[in-house]
Amino acid sequence: MALCAALTVAACSDDDTSPWYGNAPSSDGGVDAALPDGVAGSSPDAAGSGGGAGAAGAAGNAGASGAAGAAGSAQGGAAGTGGAAGEAGAAGSSAGGAAGTGGGPPLPTCDCYNGNGLYCGAGVSAQAPGKGCQVDLLPAHDGDVLRCTNSVWTVEETCADGCFVAPAGVNDYCNSVVSPDGYAMPWACGATYKVTQGNNSSFSHTGKGAWAWDFGLPRHTPLHASRGGTVIFSQNLVGPGDGCYDGCTTDACCTTCANTVNRVVIDHGDGTAALYLHLDQATATQGATVKRGDMIGYSGISGCSFGAHLHFQVQETCGIWWCQSVQMQFVEDPNLADGDSVTSQNCP
Ligand SMILES: [Zn+2]
Numbered sequence: 001m002a003l004c005a006a007l008t009v010a011a012c013s014d015d016d017t018s019p020w021y022g023n024a025p026s027s028d029g030g031v032d033a034a035l036p037d038g039v040a041g042s043s044p045d046a047a048g049s050g051g052g053a054g055a056a057g058a059a060g061n062a063g064a065s066g067a068a069g070a071a072g073s074a075q076g077g078a079a080g081t082g083g084a085a086g087e088a089g090a091a092g093s094s095a096g097g098a099a100g101t102g103g104g105p106p107l108p109t110c111d112c113y114n115g116n117g118l119y120c121g122a123g124v125s126a127q128a129p130g131k132g133c134q135v136d137l138l139p140a141h142d143g144d145v146l147r148c149t150n151s152v153w154t155v156e157e158t159c160a161d162g163c164f165v166a167p168a169g170v171n172d173y174c175n176s177v178v179s180p181d182g183y184a185m186p187w188a189c190g191a192t193y194k195v196t197q198g199n200n201s202s203f204s205h206t207g208k209g210a211w212a213w214d215f216g217l218p219r220h221t222p223l224h225a226s227r228g229g230t231v232i233f234s235q236n237l238v239g240p241g242d243g244c245y246d247g248c249t250t251d252a253c254c255t256t257c258a259n260t261v262n263r264v265v266i267d268h269g270d271g272t273a274a275l276y277l278h279l280d281q282a283t284a285t286q287g288a289t290v291k292r293g294d295m296i297g298y299s300g301i302s303g304c305s306f307g308a309h310l311h312f313q314v315q316e317t318c319g320i321w322w323c324q325s326v327q328m329q330f331v332e333d334p335n336l337a338d339g340d341s342v343t344s345q346n347c348p
């Protein structure tokens with residue numbers, strides 16, 4: 001918000017002030033009930049399983065002293081004392097008694113990272129000097145994912161295609177090579193947003209929208225194709241000042257606006273298409289071919305939406321823009337669930 005003073009009024013007015021924003025799941029509850037073009041639809045079966053899987057805990061589970069010992073000896077310090085030194089480091093300062101008795105280089109301790117998640121070696125190398133950690137040997141692991149357990153770094157995963165340094169507070173992870181038929185997050189590489197409603201949520205992801213995802217994107221966030229294909233719909237039905245452009249607060253509004261919504265649909269050529277819904281503006285050219293990562297529009301709150309978000313679903317191709325959604329996974333997190341934050345690997 002602080003930046004808004006320097007921006008145009010139009011840009012700042014896009015800031016969502018709905019009480020729903022960032023709290024309750026963003027709603028697009030009416031879209032399932034009202035179908036375009038007078039097509040009779042599915043009954044709004046409301047049975048939902050409500051997915052909120054808890055975040056996995058990060059507790060290290062390897063034998064503590066054993067792991068410390070192994071890491072210690074690997075660094076060329078006195079092998080026999082590596083384990084003990086690691087334990088001492090866990091309790092003491094980062095400069096702790098880590099030096100091996102054999103006069104080798106100091107063991108790379110990581111007190112300041114203890115229990116704080118996963119880091120690429122490159123990320124540690126960049127951050128550690130400011131934290132006071134000893135990281136002499138970590139550049140060798142720039143492309144690996146590391147975990148700090150009992151004050152000693154361990155290699156959590158060796159990355160075949162390098163390591164992605166995520167924003168502060170988000171675990172780093174191995175880069176993925178997105179296959180041509182895979183799906184990446186539909187926003188800019190490296191940006192992180194939250195799932196505000198997952199699959200089969202009784203709030204509004206039922207019926208044709210059962211396998212949809214809602215992501216908490218602020219208004220006017222650039223959208224990038226999750227997967228390439230042919231743009232079969234790129235429709236701006238409403239603009240600034242029009243009804244249904246600024247979302248809804250009532251069910252009656254949703255009845256009116258369910259179909260009056262800006263959207264893009266990209267046909268993947270295999271019987272499926274991706275729907276990007278509630279846009280401020282669709283910028284893709286209808287009929288054009290797009291690659292994964294191409295910009296296709298800006299997120300918004302148009303149509304039956306109670307808060308700024310992107311509704312995304314992969315659906316069967318059925319000749320209109322609203323079709324039966326199908327189960328799918330994103331490359332960034334195959335187990336994505338309601339409430340998760342996810343960082344886009346939709347990278348050039
Ligand atoms: Zn939705």
